[in-house]
Amino acid sequence: MSDPKHTHHEIAAEATDPRWQATPAEVAAAAPAATSRRSFLFKLAVGLNGLVGAVFAVPILGYLIGPATKKDADFNSWVKLGSLDEFPVGKTHFAEYVNPVVSPSDGETAKIACWVRRIDANSFQVFAVNCAHLGCPVRWFEQSRLFLCPCHGGAYYEDGSRASGPPMRGLFEYQHRVHNGALEILAGQLPTFSNEACNRKPQKPNAPENNPLRVLADDDAAGRRDA
Amino acid sequence: MKNPVELGKKLRAWIDLRTGLVQQAEEMADHPTPSSAASWWYVFGSGAMVLLGLQVVTGILLAMVYSPSASNAWASLQFINHNLPLGWYLRALHGWGSDFMIAIVLIHLVQVFLFGAYKFPRELTWVVGVFLLLLTLAMAFTGQVMRFDTDAYWGIGIGASITSSVPLVGKPLVRLLLGGPIIGGATLSHFFALHVFVIPGALLGLVGLHLLMVLRLGINEWPMPGRIVRRADYRQNYAALTRKTGVAFAPNAAWKDAVFAAAMILAVMACAWFFGPFGPSGQPDPTIIQTAPHPDFFFLWIYAVLAFLPPQLEIPFLLAAPALIVLPLLLLPFLAGEGEKHWSRRPVAILVVTLVAVTLGIFTNLGLHTPWSPVMDAWSSAAIPARYVKDRTPLERRGALVFQDKQCRDCHSIGGIGGRRGPALDDIATRMTVDQMVRQVLQGGGNMPAYGKALSPAETTALTAYLRTLNGNHLAPAVNPAAGIEPVNGTHPVAQ
Numbered sequence A: 001m002s003d004p005k006h007t008h009h010e011i012a013a014e015a016t017d018p019r020w021q022a023t024p025a026e027v028a029a030a031a032p033a034a035t036s037r038r039s040f041l042f043k044l045a046v047g048l049n050g051l052v053g054a055v056f057a058v059p060i061l062g063y064l065i066g067p068a069t070k071k072d073a074d075f076n077s078w079v080k081l082g083s084l085d086e087f088p089v090g091k092t093h094f095a096e097y098v099n100p101v102v103s104p105s106d107g108e109t110a111k112i113a114c115w116v117r118r119i120d121a122n123s124f125q126v127f128a129v130n131c132a133h134l135g136c137p138v139r140w141f142e143q144s145r146l147f148l149c150p151c152h153g154g155a156y157y158e159d160g161s162r163a164s165g166p167p168m169r170g171l172f173e174y175q176h177r178v179h180n181g182a183l184e185i186l187a188g189q190l191p192t193f194s195n196e197a198c199n200r201k202p203q204k205p206n207a208p209e210n211n212p213l214r215v216l217a218d219d220d221a222a223g224r225r226d227a
Numbered sequence B: 001m002k003n004p005v006e007l008g009k010k011l012r013a014w015i016d017l018r019t020g021l022v023q024q025a026e027e028m029a030d031h032p033t034p035s036s037a038a039s040w041w042y043v044f045g046s047g048a049m050v051l052l053g054l055q056v057v058t059g060i061l062l063a064m065v066y067s068p069s070a071s072n073a074w075a076s077l078q079f080i081n082h083n084l085p086l087g088w089y090l091r092a093l094h095g096w097g098s099d100f101m102i103a104i105v106l107i108h109l110v111q112v113f114l115f116g117a118y119k120f121p122r123e124l125t126w127v128v129g130v131f132l133l134l135l136t137l138a139m140a141f142t143g144q145v146m147r148f149d150t151d152a153y154w155g156i157g158i159g160a161s162i163t164s165s166v167p168l169v170g171k172p173l174v175r176l177l178l179g180g181p182i183i184g185g186a187t188l189s190h191f192f193a194l195h196v197f198v199i200p201g202a203l204l205g206l207v208g209l210h211l212l213m214v215l216r217l218g219i220n221e222w223p224m225p226g227r228i229v230r231r232a233d234y235r236q237n238y239a240a241l242t243r244k245t246g247v248a249f250a251p252n253a254a255w256k257d258a259v260f261a262a263a264m265i266l267a268v269m270a271c272a273w274f275f276g277p278f279g280p281s282g283q284p285d286p287t288i289i290q291t292a293p294h295p296d297f298f299f300l301w302i303y304a305v306l307a308f309l310p311p312q313l314e315i316p317f318l319l320a321a322p323a324l325i326v327l328p329l330l331l332l333p334f335l336a337g338e339g340e341k342h343w344s345r346r347p348v349a350i351l352v353v354t355l356v357a358v359t360l361g362i363f364t365n366l367g368l369h370t371p372w373s374p375v376m377d378a379w380s381s382a383a384i385p386a387r388y389v390k391d392r393t394p395l396e397r398r399g400a401l402v403f404q405d406k407q408c409r410d411c412h413s414i415g416g417i418g419g420r421r422g423p424a425l426d427d428i429a430t431r432m433t434v435d436q437m438v439r440q441v442l443q444g445g446g447n448m449p450a451y452g453k454a455l456s457p458a459e460t461t462a463l464t465a466y467l468r469t470l471n472g473n474h475l476a477p478a479v480n481p482a483a484g485i486e487p488v489n490g491t492h493p494v495a496q
Helices: A024-029 A032-069 A212-216 A219-225 B004-019 B021-030 B044-063 B073-082 B087-114 B123-146 B150-164 B170-178 B185-217 B234-245 B254-275 B297-308 B311-335 B347-369 B394-405 B434-443 B457-467
Strands: A077-083 A092-098 A111-118 A124-128 A139-141 A146-148 A155-157 A162-164 A173-179 A182-187 B032-034 B246-248
Touching: A032 B170, A077 A092, A077 A173, A111 A182, A124 A182, B004 B021, B032 B234, B044 B087, B044 B185, B044 B254, B073 B087, B087 B123, B087 B254, B087 B297, B087 B347, B123 B150, B123 B185, B123 B297, B123 B311, B150 B170, B170 B185, B234 B246, B297 B347, B394 B457, B434 B457
Parallel strands: none
Antiparallel strands: A077 A182, A092 A111, A111 A124, A124 A173, A139 A146, A146 A155, A155 A162, A173 A182, B032 B246
């Protein structure tokens, strides 16, 4: 069923009803001079829309990339992991906390896990659970004193340093302090290579900056130090 | 009451006057196809389109119930699977439809490549097709996230880790990907918007463009050796061929497309009905770490490649690989836009397809078996076979306990059970002397961690005494050839 009569190009150009004859004003409006003026107006209108579009786009872009432009300090804060006696000396302990920045729909994903190693009474190491290779959750094996990753077989020693496998570096380590008899870490972001809050080389357990008593002396300064 | 056929004709004319669509559809159906191209080899493009339609329909039906919120998504998947009548079947259709669609798109790509259909004047059709492939894979990745379980959670983590290695802009990119500082509610809703609005919109638009170009340029003729494509005269040759051998697309070629589409939908239905939906696996709780995250089938090869890259090569590879894979695909029609179309005159093309297929096949197979991953529970679940402790001394049996207790089994198998990260140890005594074993165990090396701090001297002695008994099929033990020449402290350190 393809009747060419139906396409308007094919239909005769003259109106059959005299009342449909074009008025002189209508004909004049279609003159080339008027067209060139209108094409200028059209270009102007397009330009105006470009301008409006740009102004429209700025806040939209701000909405879209908002989370990306924030500073670490906007996300990170000190989070309590537990009182000191929850972490036996010489052991590596599984701990979890609720992320300091949450949204209403986070549900269980707001809970984050980490590994706490208590070296002696005063020195700790807190490792991200995320493998420094591609972020899979590493598990602690007490007997062989290793962290093992289930994804690609990355292995780390108990001090978080790289033992073998594809990771290029040791485990991500949280900054920590002892505050009011509780262990706290500076947390708030998924630990990745790009993340300064967690992207610190595994510390030497006896290094002075790792002594929580020293950190205690200047809580606020420490809070902002890595932010 | 008038004749219903007449009524139908009138309705068609009424709609056509107002839309012109009936006439256009008829012209599309009638468009001439070289008779050689009305082939079973040409059904995959339309097959992919039919599957896209299936995905849109089943996707809409699932979106009516699915809750794209990190706190409810997993529960809503369970609800669809177990409480909604035939909900499991809808999820299965959508999941299997996705696997079929990727497979058909890949077959379509290979067929088009081997038939030289990307050559002049169909370069842009090919380029749009490459983007359609990328969008299809993007649908599969974001769809894997919709199934919001442990695999999805840690899968996003892998994506974020890869993204974070981008220099300079890694951090903002990770946050854009996650929609915030952690994998959470915003992450799932971001991926939902991509999976349901952005990517399907682009996909449907580009499919339209792809199809428009196929209609405008005509379906690729069946290649013949010696029929060389030249920009100067190809269109003229194609027009002449189509004039002489052209048949209307419908019904001459369309019936094969239709049969293939029906067979394919039936196959998707059968897989969905008999094998059921994919997951969800465990709930997306980041504190449940007893998990071994695994990507979906079509991403397994990437997962495997990432296990084998040397650490220093990994970041350069991750940054360069997308360009190295996509750029040749995009440039292909511009670098080889003329010449032979027939596969028998294009040995390099055959070689490339074979090489890529074998590579992807091997890596996918490795991804299914993950020999590089420690078997996390082998030390506590896989007993040492009795023949490996029979007739051993108390010290050696003590060593077998150390072997088990220190999780050596997680990476080393004995009697075929255990991890495959390190070598099987059934005949380790034929390959290493006791001194070498002690060194290897205490200092590690060659991808083995050092156990110096995890083993006491007594444990080391017992362990090596046991390993010393593992000499396979009663083969001669390894000896230090220098031992007999120069005794150390008056004793032979090895030959016992």
